[in-house]
Amino acid sequence: PYNQLQKLREIVSTLDYLRAAIIFPSPCGLHLDEDKIMTTDIFSIKFGDSRDQECAIDFNNVSFSHPLFILYTSGTTGPSKKLVHSVGGTLIKVVMEHMLNGDMNENDVVFYNTSVISFY
Numbered sequence: 001p002y003n004q005l006q007k008l009r010e011i012v013s014t015l016d017y018l019r020a021a022i023i024f025p026s027p028c029g030l031h032l033d034e035d036k037i038m039t040t041d042i043f044s045i046k047f048g049d050s051r052d053q054e055c056a057i058d059f060n061n062v063s064f065s066h067p068l069f070i071l072y073t074s075g076t077t078g079p080s081k082k083l084v085h086s087v088g089g090t091l092i093k094v095v096m097e098h099m100l101n102g103d104m105n106e107n108d109v110v111f112y113n114t115s116v117i118s119f120y
Helices: 005-013 040-048 087-101
Strands: 021-023 037-039 067-072 082-086
Touching: 067 087, 082 087
Parallel strands: 021 037
Antiparallel strands: 067 082
């Protein structure tokens, strides 16, 4: 495995508009003191702790097929087509990629970023 934390620190330090980069818990105990890099424990305390109503996030239960995002094809061979991705389908795909294809588990540290695609 490759530790990408230094690269993440460099990227985050150049993004003035970034509010936070969230790092999911790791059994190896990452100790990060940067203002913009936080573990999910810190994120939970700052933004999701239901005991603090000022910071609580309102999560909505939605169906498996509820639309999550829309991607558009490039349109190089005709008009662009929209592709609607569902909450459940996206969750299954992410789990498959990370656990099955990537052989990732609770001992891995992962820096995951998106490619340049358009979300609408």
